[in-house]
Amino acid sequence: MNSQVIKEDMKKARDIMSHRVVWIRPDYTVDAGIQIMEKYKIGGLVVVNEGRLVGVVTFTDLHSRHPNQQIQDVMSKKVVTILPETTVHEMYDLMKRHNIGRLPVIDEDNYVIGIVTKGDLLTEFNSFAIPDAVIGESGNTSTTIKVDSEAASEKKSETRNWKEVYKRAYSFIENIISAIKEGKEFTIDDGFGIITHIINNQEAIDALCLRATYTENSLDALVSHPVNVTIHALKIGIGLKYQRRQLVDLGMAALLHDLGMARIPKEIIEKEEKLTDKEIEVLQKHPKYGKELLLTLGEDFAWLAEIILQEHEREGGLGYPRGLKGYDIHEYAKIIGLVDVYEALTHLRPYRKPFLPHEAVKEIMGSQRKSFSSKIVKTLIKQLSVFPIQSYVRLNSHAIGRVIGSSEAHLLRPTIQVLYDSQGRKPANKRIIKLHEEPLLYIIDSIHEKDLPL
Numbered sequence: 282m283n284s285q286v287i288k289e290d291m292k293k294a295r296d297i298m299s300h301r302v303v304w305i306r307p308d309y310t311v312d313a314g315i316q317i318m319e320k321y322k323i324g325g326l327v328v329v330n331e332g333r334l335v336g337v338v339t340f341t342d343l344h345s346r347h348p349n350q351q352i353q354d355v356m357s358k359k360v361v362t363i364l365p366e367t368t369v370h371e372m373y374d375l376m377k378r379h380n381i382g383r384l385p386v387i388d389e390d391n392y393v394i395g396i397v398t399k400g401d402l403l404t405e406f407n408s409f410a411i412p413d414a415v416i417g418e419s420g421n422t423s424t425t426i427k428v429d430s431e432a433a434s435e436k437k438s439e440t441r442n443w444k445e446v447y448k449r450a451y452s453f454i455e456n457i458i459s460a461i462k463e464g465k466e467f468t469i470d471d472g473f474g475i476i477t478h479i480i481n482n483q484e485a486i487d488a489l490c491l492r493a494t495y496t497e498n499s500l501d502a503l504v505s506h507p508v509n510v511t512i513h514a515l516k517i518g519i520g521l522k523y524q525r526r527q528l529v530d531l532g533m534a535a536l537l538h539d540l541g542m543a544r545i546p547k548e549i550i551e552k553e554e555k556l557t558d559k560e561i562e563v564l565q566k567h568p569k570y571g572k573e574l575l576l577t578l579g580e581d582f583a584w585l586a587e588i589i590l591q592e593h594e595r596e597g598g599l600g601y602p603r604g605l606k607g608y609d610i611h612e613y614a615k616i617i618g619l620v621d622v623y624e625a626l627t628h629l630r631p632y633r634k635p636f637l638p639h640e641a642v643k644e645i646m647g648s649q650r651k652s653f654s655s656k657i658v659k660t661l662i663k664q665l666s667v668f669p670i671q672s673y674v675r676l677n678s679h680a681i682g683r684v685i686g687s688s689e690a691h692l693l694r695p696t697i698q699v700l701y702d703s704q705g706r707k708p709a710n711k712r713i714i715k716l717h718e719e720p721l722l723y724i725i726d727s728i729h730e731k732d733l734p735l
């Protein structure tokens with residue numbers, strides 16, 4: 282093995298580690314842990330006992346447990362320590378095999394020098410290509426693993442493109458749903474990578490949002506719906522200035538929010554007529570099923586299970602299953618609940634045409650105003666600007682154009698570039714219309730790219 286390459290890889294591995302490491306003793310309480318995390322603005326704590334590393338806790342671990350329990354109780358049971366010469370590929374492989382989201386990294390003297398998360402690694406993952414190296418695991422027993430660097434670089438090119446990210450999220454959900462239906466085991470591990478990839482490519486989020494708003498009807502709605510909800514929810518999380526860790530958690534909850542639907546009979550999901558009371562009762566069990574399914578993956582995901590259970594709770598207390606109100610509902614569940622309705626309205630159903638984004642917002646603001654937090658509705662309007670940039674629209678003059686700009690003050694009247702005039706002809710010169718300056722013109726329809734005239 283080329284020692285220069287290893288050296289560079291080591292340096293890189295160190296570089297991507299968090300520099301803020303705080304040691305905390307197991308007799309600290311959850312409250313103390315949270316205070317430390319808030320003070321130092323960190324998402325993970327290394328817990329030591331008599332100089333020995335005994336675990337790592339995250340902000341989410343602490344928040345999902347009862348206050349004042351000792352830190353010792355909330356530590357991850359899976360603790361893996363790794364040496365600094367371990368490559369990025371191998372760290373990722375360890376996380377995957379042990380189903381953990383973060384690793385403490387120790388130096389030769391067993392001193393913790395940092396924490397890496399799966400998200401850190403995914404951004405750097407493919408910069409390295411060392412086939413094998415030595416890893417110390419729980420007490421430094423050495424093992425050698427092989428890393429398939431070819432598969433790794435393939436993965437990089439596959440995920441670079443946002444269209445591929447959509448496909449990846451789609452297959453992730455598709456595979457989980459079929460595993461549940463067949464009674465097989467499933468993992469949610471890849472979901473963290475997918476969400477992290479989206480968060481790391483925020484410039485691609487607008488493209489993904491457009492895709493999520495105008496999904497092809499040929500896709501299976503049971504699969505595309507959670508993917509679309511995730512993209513919109515992340516956009517709202519960004520609007521609410523969420524930290525990276527919060528975005529990952531929100532994204533995971535959104536991606537898995539309808540997991541329980543896999544247990545609802547097909548006849549109910551696909552029924553075109555009105556559901557009977559009995560059928561509604563069955564359908565409304567899906568948040569509970571989702572929680573149960575996630576808990577089969579272990580206590581580590583109890584926080585995720587709780588958010589999923591709450592996605593149909595509503596601000597005024599008229600949701601289900603528990604009729605929770607306002608502050609009792611987790612903010613992630615509120616975001617997912619709102620986006621869930623928005624996504625459903627903007628897509629075709631057997632009994633109605635899809636609503637345009639601004640019509641969906643109007644519907645939510647009207648009939649469902651009391652169901653959602655106004656702060657989150659406002660963020661939705663702002664973030665999912667009702668006519669997304671690059672989308673196609675038809676005007677009342679029958680001209681067709683592409684949205685090229687919009688402002689918060691005129692969300693319903695964006696700036697468009699005319700592609701076809703009212704006679705269906707391509708304009709000879711570039712023609713831009715600022716709708717907010719043209720009171721007689723307005724948008725009557727959104728058009729899918731594939732429906733544009735040839």
Ligand SMILES: [Fe+2]
Pocket residue numbers: 538539567592593621
């Ligand atoms: Fe749902």
